Amino acid sequence: MSDVSAAPTAGAATPVPVPPPEPTRRRRSTTGVMRSMELDPRLFGMLVALAIIWVGFNIGSGGTFLTARNLWNLSVQTAPVGIMATGMVLVIVSRNIDLSVGSMLAVLGMAMAILQVEWIPSWLGLDHPLTWVIALGAGVVLGAAIGAFQGAIVAYAAVPAFIVTLGGLLIWRGVAWAMASGRTIAPLDPTFRTIGGGADGTIGGPATWVLAVLACVGVVALLVASRRRRRKYEFALRPLWADVVIGVVGTGAILGAAWVLNSYPKPGTDEAQGLAYPVVIMIAVGLFMTFLANRTRFGRYVFAIGGNPEAAELGGIKTRWTLVKTFMLIGVLVAIAAAVTTGRLNAATSGLGQLNELYVIAAAVIGGTSLSGGIGTIPGALVGALVAQSLQSGMVLMGVDAPLQDIVVGVVLVVAVALDTVYRRRVK
Amino acid sequence: MLPVAALVLAGCGSDDADTDTTADETAAETEAAGDDTGDLTIGVSWNNFNEERWAKADEKAMKEVFDAEGVEYISTDAGSSPEQQVADVENLISQGADALIILAQDGTAILPAVEAAAAQGIPVVGYDRLIESPEAFYLTFDNVEVGRMQARAIYEEVPEGNYVFIKGNQADANADFLRGGQEEVLTEAAGCEAVTPDNPDPDCPITNVGESYTDNWAPEVAQTNMEQFLTQNNNEVDAVVASNDGMAGGVVAALEAQGLAGQVPVSGQDGDAAALNRVALGTQTVSVWKNAFALGAAAADIAVQLAQGAEFADISVDVAAIDPAYESSAPAAGPDAAAFTTPGGVEVTSIILNPIPVTQENLNEPIDAGWVETDVVCAGDVDTAAVPACE
Numbered sequence: 118m119s120d121v122s123a124a125p126t127a128g129a130a131t132p133v134p135v136p137p138p139e140p141t142r143r144r145r146s147t148t149g150v151m152r153s154m155e156l157d158p159r160l161f162g163m164l165v166a167l168a169i170i171w172v173g174f175n176i177g178s179g180g181t182f183l184t185a186r187n188l189w190n191l192s193v194q195t196a197p198v199g200i201m202a203t204g205m206v207l208v209i210v211s212r213n214i215d216l217s218v219g220s221m222l223a224v225l226g227m228a229m230a231i232l233q234v235e236w237i238p239s240w241l242g243l244d245h246p247l248t249w250v251i252a253l254g255a256g257v258v259l260g261a262a263i264g265a266f267q268g269a270i271v272a273y274a275a276v277p278a279f280i281v282t283l284g285g286l287l288i289w290r291g292v293a294w295a296m297a298s299g300r301t302i303a304p305l306d307p308t309f310r311t312i313g314g315g316a317d318g319t320i321g322g323p324a325t326w327v328l329a330v331l332a333c334v335g336v337v338a339l340l341v342a343s344r345r346r347r348r349k350y351e352f353a354l355r356p357l358w359a360d361v362v363i364g365v366v367g368t369g370a371i372l373g374a375a376w377v378l379n380s381y382p383k384p385g386t387d388e389a390q391g392l393a394y395p396v397v398i399m400i401a402v403g404l405f406m407t408f409l410a411n412r413t414r415f416g417r418y419v420f421a422i423g424g425n426p427e428a429a430e431l432g433g434i435k436t437r438w439t440l441v442k443t444f445m446l447i448g449v450l451v452a453i454a455a456a457v458t459t460g461r462l463n464a465a466t467s468g469l470g471q472l473n474e475l476y477v478i479a480a481a482v483i484g485g486t487s488l489s490g491g492i493g494t495i496p497g498a499l500v501g502a503l504v505a506q507s508l509q510s511g512m513v514l515m516g517v518d519a520p521l522q523d524i525v526v527g528v529v530l531v532v533a534v535a536l537d538t539v540y541r542r543r544v545k
Numbered sequence: 546m547l548p549v550a551a552l553v554l555a556g557c558g559s560d561d562a563d564t565d566t567t568a569d570e571t572a573a574e575t576e577a578a579g580d581d582t583g584d585l586t587i588g589v590s591w592n593n594f595n596e597e598r599w600a601k602a603d604e605k606a607m608k609e610v611f612d613a614e615g616v617e618y619i620s621t622d623a624g625s626s627p628e629q630q631v632a633d634v635e636n637l638i639s640q641g642a643d644a645l646i647i648l649a650q651d652g653t654a655i656l657p658a659v660e661a662a663a664a665q666g667i668p669v670v671g672y673d674r675l676i677e678s679p680e681a682f683y684l685t686f687d688n689v690e691v692g693r694m695q696a697r698a699i700y701e702e703v704p705e706g707n708y709v710f711i712k713g714n715q716a717d718a719n720a721d722f723l724r725g726g727q728e729e730v731l732t733e734a735a736g737c738e739a740v741t742p743d744n745p746d747p748d749c750p751i752t753n754v755g756e757s758y759t760d761n762w763a764p765e766v767a768q769t770n771m772e773q774f775l776t777q778n779n780n781e782v783d784a785v786v787a788s789n790d791g792m793a794g795g796v797v798a799a800l801e802a803q804g805l806a807g808q809v810p811v812s813g814q815d816g817d818a819a820a821l822n823r824v825a826l827g828t829q830t831v832s833v834w835k836n837a838f839a840l841g842a843a844a845a846d847i848a849v850q851l852a853q854g855a856e857f858a859d860i861s862v863d864v865a866a867i868d869p870a871y872e873s874s875a876p877a878a879g880p881d882a883a884a885f886t887t888p889g890g891v892e893v894t895s896i897i898l899n900p901i902p903v904t905q906e907n908l909n910e911p912i913d914a915g916w917v918e919t920d921v922v923c924a925g926d927v928d929t930a931a932v933p934a935c936e
Contacts, residue, residue, distance in 0.1 A: 178777070187776045194769055298597035301764075301791060303819035304925065315802045384780070384804040462765055463798045464819055466791055471761050513773035516742060519715055519758040 154359040159485045159537065163500045170504065174511035181514055185381035189390060191503070191510055192378065193314045193461070196395035197222075197454040198473065199502035202480035203406040204447035206498045207416075209481055210423040211443050212490035213271060213278035217285030218451050218477050221263055222470030223293035226455035229256040230302035230465030233309055249309035256452040263289070264448020268441035286474065294467040303464035313460025314393035322379045322389030328397075329375035333368040340364050395457040399499070402450065407495040419443060423490035479526070480505050483533040487541075504529070585644075586617040587848045588637030589672075590630055592650035594622040598837055599648070602916065603672075606841030607646070610867060614849050627654035634658035638667060644852035646844050647681070648672040668851035672844050677887055682857050683895035684844050686835040687877065688719055692726025692788070694902040695812035698831035699784045700734050702810040705750030706783030708740065709774050711767050711796055713788045715758040718888060723788045723814075754778045759792055768795030775803055785811045790820035790832055797828045816903060816911050821922045825908060825932050834903045838914050839874035842867045843898060857894040858882060864898070870914060874898045908934035 174182040181187060201218050208215050233252040237245065267285055271278045311318035320328070340360050347354050379389040392400075410416040418439045421429040430436045459465045484501030486493030508529060512522045589607065591599055604620070611618045619640055623630035627650045635658060637645060645662055649655045652675045662669050663680040671681035699708075710727065713720030731740045737749035742756050755774035759767045767787065775782060780803055787793040793813035800806040806828045813820050816834030823829035843862045850860055860882040865872040877899050885895035903911060912919050912934055923935035 181777050184776070187773075190772050190776055194772070295595070298595070300597070301794065301817050301819045303794065304822070315798070316804060384802075458765055461798065462768055462795060463801070464764065464794050466764055468761060468763055468791070469765060471763055510769065510773055513757060513770050514777050516755075519760055523760075 153356055154363060155355060157494070157497075159540065160494065160497055160500065162540075163484065163497065163504065167500060167504050167507065170507050170511070174507070174514065178511065178514040182511055185377050187510070187514070188377050189381045189393070191506060192396045193393045194510060195503050195506040196314075196393075196399045197458045198476050198480055198506065199399045199499050200402050200450050200454045200457065201447070201473070201477045202484070202498040202502045203402055203495050204443075204450040205477050205481045206484070206486050206493040206495055207406075207410065207419050207443045208278075208447055209478070209486045209488060210490060210493045211419050211440055212423050212426065213440065213443070214282065214478070214488075215267075215285075215444065215447055216279065216282040216474045216478075217267065217289055218447065219470040219473035219475075220286045220289035220293065221260065221448065221451045222455045222458060222473055223465075223467055224263070224289045224296070225256045225260050225452045226459040226465040226469050227293045227296045227302065227467060228259055229253065229309075229452075229456060230305060230459055231296060232256075233306045234302050234304075237306075244307065246308070248306045249312070252306065252309055253312070253452075253456050256456060257449050260448035260450075260452030260455075261445045262448070264445040264451075265441055267448075268444025271444065272437035272440040290467070293469070297467065299467055301464050301466045305459060305463050305465075309456070310460045310463055311394055312398070312456045313458065313462070314395050315461065315463075316383065318394045318460070319383075319390045319392060320394065320397060321391045323391075325375050325379055325389070325391030328392065329371050332371045336367045336371070337364055395461070398453060398457065402453065403495055403499050410495055415439065415442065420491060423492070425491075476502075476505055479530045483530060485537060487537075504533075584617070585614075585849065585852045586619060586640070586642050587611060587644050587646065587845070587852060588634075588640065588642030589618065589620040589646045590633045590637060590648065591620060591622045592630060592648050592674075593625040594620075595624070602837035602914075603648075603841035603844075605915075606838040607845040610842050610845035610849070614845075616845075616849055616852075623650055625650055627651040630655060631658040635661060638662055638665060642667060644668045644670070644848040646670045646672050646848050647676065649674050649676050652676045668848075668857075670844050670848050670851070671893075673840065675887055675893075677889045677891050677893075679891060679893050681893065682847060682851065682860065682882070683885060683887075683893045684840065684847060685895070685897060686840065686900050687897045688722045689726040689729075690877070691814050691833045691835075691900050692723035692728075693730045694726075694833045694900060695723070695786055695788070695814065695831060696727035696730035697734075698902050698904060699786050699810050699812050700731060702830060703784040704735070707752050707754040707778060707781055709754060709771065709782050709785045710756040711770065711785060711787040711792050712756065712758045713762045713792070714760060717762075720758065720788065727786050754782060762789055762791060764791045764795035766795070767792035768799045771796045771799035772802070775799060775805075780805065782809060785809060787811055787813055789813055790815045790817040790829075793820060793823070793829050793832070797823060801828070814900070816916060818917045818921045821903065821908060821911060821917055822924055824903060824905060825922055825927045825935055826925055827905070827928065827931070831902050831904050833900045834911055834916070835898070835900045836871065836874045836910075836914060837916070838868075839864050839871035840898060842871060843896065847896070860894070860896065862896055870910075873901050873910065905932045908932055 171183060205215060229252040232255055233248050237248050237251055241247065267281050270276050270281045340363065344354060344360065379391055381390050382388060383390055418429065418434045421434060422436050422439060426436060458469060480502035481493065481498045482488065483504055484494065484497030484499070486498060505526060508526055509522055512525065594600060608618055619637060619642065621633035621637060623633050630650050634645065634647065638661065645667060647655060647669055649671060655676055656678055659669050659676060659678050659680050669681040671683045673685055675683060710724065712724050728740060731751055732738065735749060735751045737744065737751060738746040740749065740751050740753050742753050744753060755777065757770045759770065785796050787796050790813035793811050796811050797806050800809055810830040812831050813829055814833035816832055820829055820832045824832055843864050846862050846867060847860055861880045863880050864875050876897055878897065882894045882896055884892055886892050901910060908922060911917050912922060927935045929936045
């Protein structure tokens, strides 16, 4: 979760030429404050919505929702959808869609499970220390291959991504079933299981504090570097108070999250759980994907293609190859999510990941990614995933039954996008 | 759903009285039939033969009976397509089948084919899944009993305490059949009005501390729900009644993360290899298993009787006589056909076999039947003293 709180600063660190602040001091309105802090108002709005949801559920569940234990659960439960949503952002930004992620998750989970339960033990023996590496590596390669295959059809054969991945949704579900004739593959390799969290799948209390402090140092360093760079290129400086507020809030949120996760002890002991591996993976993926989207040529190209495909092509961007890469990227992320899901469940079934495509797309869209392309942020998608999972977990705590849960998630999706659309029109 | 459950009960119970008189006669009939079946042909229409189970268990058991009786077996595979299956049945009829066994992809879409068969005087056995027609003899397992067996096994371990109920998909009628059976056993055994979440009975020794449907029976959803129930109750959960083995796997994973696996009894159904392994390891208490071999053998036996001209009402099957290993699947209501009213209000003739609750004591049953391999069931650190099948 700490990457989420660090996100506004990371995003804001991009030097953007803004007109110099007016010399006459006016009374600071809320929007004025937000503007001088260069906060993304949509992300800010989402965080406020998340806070309202959390407080609401906490009251509704008699104080259970905001316990360290539930927030820890929530962080782990969010991980698979969060990991996939970061890739979905780039796919949607490039004006495509991937409906096959849920079925792909089943195929990749099944492949990794069969590999480690049936194949690797016959080559290397049971409980070999390399089992999890080989299984995960094979899953990632297979995920990239499936993504490249679908992406190539979309990019080079010009078949709409909706159709290609709708086909994929059916095909990969069938393949997952055929791989083991519908059997459940279990139990998995003990090391592989820790990828999904569980009793041994956490980094522990001290390591969590170390990570949190490193993250705080990173936030401050980014702020300082950003000021220095702006001064060097003579861009407008953010007022010092704004940088200080961002720094204090950012580091406070990171340390707070670490404190919450560390106050949930391992069952039967006083030892702190700390961050679970799947959450560490989600944060690492989030940081990497944010970097990829904002700071690399590939990321710029994806946004350029989404903004105006013809112009991007005429501008000399290899649009087709770039699209294939976005699909490969989401394939790799689905493989990681599949490892988390199967590791967590300690089993692979052909029904794994059903409806995940919708939750992943919902997370990206709730997080401000525009289905018409060109707009979207990675931190937004992670917060979107957290919002969607909070709704589901919270409703279970309150004893709301499954059909009603689906209704609420559906309504929230539509309302979130409606609000976003209205907001965007007003800004224009 | 409860009225239907009651009807199932009524259907099963109504013929109890005259069971004794007819059982002997039927045995004699079957004997006689075994000697001279002429050159009968039985056609079987599978809905989707790709599923491992049908070839491994059901068809194998059917063929054994047909071979013993000297009956010719022909079959078709509809590949999950209801339209294809209608054509398949017509095809089997033109190939000269004297009786049909139909595993319906869609119990309503198959009706034209069943009517066509009836018009030509060819009797039909609806196999495993209901065909909503009085022209088809209904042979299946007792789904309400599955729920009862799950609850019974859990109640034996935990007669009082906090229960969690992990139910199946809300759109699937079976989810409520199972829950109905569980409710019936628990209310009666504990002497409560209900064990629903809003139980008005304050003296009930069983407290329902969490109950939830599970989208698509998905194990990962069951796991998340179980985590929430554990959080909500601060781990004070004494027993979990899960409706199938996949979801039981999710529940056990959630319990394991809290160090509670093996301490909290968990139920399931299907006899999944992974679940039977959990039973051996002690992390799951029971997996209710439907012996597909017994079902296949019973269907073959019924089809032969029908092909020889027996009326639906005269049908009687002694599964133990076919193979002593099938004894525990024998219908609770006795071997004779009985009336059964379907959820759609159609009165059909049926035989309803008994499922088997598999625990550590009788783990050998699915192994002996050839349903699973011993090394799969007994994989890992199994306490062989407690699990005779793994010695």
